[in-house]
Amino acid sequence: xxxxxxxxxxxxxxxxxxxxxxxxxxxxxxxxxxxxxxxxxxxxxxxxxxxxxxxxxxxxxxxxxxxxxxxxxxxxxxxxxxxxxxxxxxxxxxxxxxxxxxxxxxxxxxxxxxxxxxxxxxxxxxxxxxxxxxxxxxxxxxxxxxxxxxxxxxxxxxxxxxxxxxxxxxxxxxxxxxxxxxxxxxxxxxxxxxxxxxxxxxxxxxxxxxxxxxxxxxxxxxxxxxxxxxxxxxxxxxxxxxxxxxxxxxxx
Numbered sequence: 001x002x003x004x005x006x007x008x009x010x011x012x013x014x015x016x017x018x019x020x021x022x023x024x025x026x027x028x029x030x031x032x033x034x035x036x037x038x039x040x041x042x043x044x045x046x047x048x049x050x051x052x053x054x055x056x057x058x059x060x061x062x063x064x065x066x067x068x069x070x071x072x073x074x075x076x077x078x079x080x081x082x083x084x085x086x087x088x089x090x091x092x093x094x095x096x097x098x099x100x101x102x103x104x105x106x107x108x109x110x111x112x113x114x115x116x117x118x119x120x121x122x123x124x125x126x127x128x129x130x131x132x133x134x135x136x137x138x139x140x141x142x143x144x145x146x147x148x149x150x151x152x153x154x155x156x157x158x159x160x161x162x163x164x165x166x167x168x169x170x171x172x173x174x175x176x177x178x179x180x181x182x183x184x185x186x187x188x189x190x191x192x193x194x195x196x197x198x199x200x201x202x203x204x205x206x207x208x209x210x211x212x213x214x215x216x217x218x219x220x221x222x223x224x225x226x227x228x229x230x231x232x233x234x235x236x237x238x239x240x241x242x243x244x245x246x247x248x249x250x251x252x
Contacts, residue, residue: 022153022182025050026175029182034173039071041172041186042156046075051182054153056080056110058145058247061097062217063232064195066204067187068158073104081109082148082155086140087119088129088219092208099205112144129221133240140219142247146179154182159248162191163216163233166248183248192232 029049033041045051057072059065059081072079083097101109118139122128129136149155161170167188174183187195199206209217213225215232224235 021180022050022054023175023177023180026173026182030171030173034171037172037189038186039074041184042071043075045154045184046079051154051184055156055184056082056149056152056154057156058082058084058149059158060084060217061093061100061207062158063207063210063215064160064187065158065207066100067195067198067202068156069100069104069106070198070202070204071186072156073106077105078107080152081106082145083109083111084141084145085111085113086219087114088126088140088221090209090217090220090223093217096205096207103205110148112148114140114144115147118143129219133222133237137247145247149179149181152181154184156184156186157248158187159185160187160190160195164231165233 029045029051033045046055057068057079059069061069061083069081072081085094097109100106122135122139128139159167159170161168170185170188172185172188174185175181176183198204207214207217213227214223214235215226216236217223218236222237226232226235
């Protein structure tokens with residue numbers, strides 16, 4: 001079986017592992033802003049202090065992504081937004097990205113794609129997802145994201161506690177020791193109802209696959225609609241002992 005490299009091991013081998021210096025501010029940032037969420041959290045952190053000009057939003061342009069995209073656009077439409085184009089996304093996701101980008105006036109959407117040489121070596125036939133899903137996520141998500149994020153000291157995620165699993169204790173401000181970066185989770189305490197209310201209040205368009213029962217949207221190969229009573233993420237990697245893609249490998 002092909003070995004899946006841990007993130008810090010991979011980065012060390014490629015010479016990309018370098019502390020950014022912002023983790024020394026983690027305790028202070030938590031003390032000053034840790035009780036905030038949403039725009040109240042993002043505004044001060046993106047406009048002043050050690051994260052100003054050094055932060056990117058990582059967005060899947062998925063089922064609930066428009067909320068954070070709207071918040072970022074209201075602060076600075078030129079803020080970097082990283083979109084992981086795995087090569088196996090739904091056409092509707094690409095269409096939705098174009099729609100929301102134009103609607104919100106986002107001017108700096110960065111497409112992160114898997115390396116051609118790595119895909120040719122490990123997934124030449126495109127079927128790796130069925131044989132080694134962890135390695136597939138590593139090649140198509142973790143590695144491309146690490147490559148782009150090496151230019152940033154912090155990144156914003158859309159994870160929420162109500163999504164369950166390892167996310168139930170998610171802080172709004174989180175450290176990532178393997179990279180030296182800080183992760184901001186401004187929607188961590190939000191509920192599904194909070195998300196829906198914000199979408200309606202801001203008149204944001206829904207992802208087109210929501211109408212077909214998809215509540216958490218990833219790659220076509222590893223995503224299905226959820227059934228009544230199932231959690232939003234039940235349609236991801238169903239039948240596997242896998243609940244995360246791996247880009248959120250550690251935290252403090």
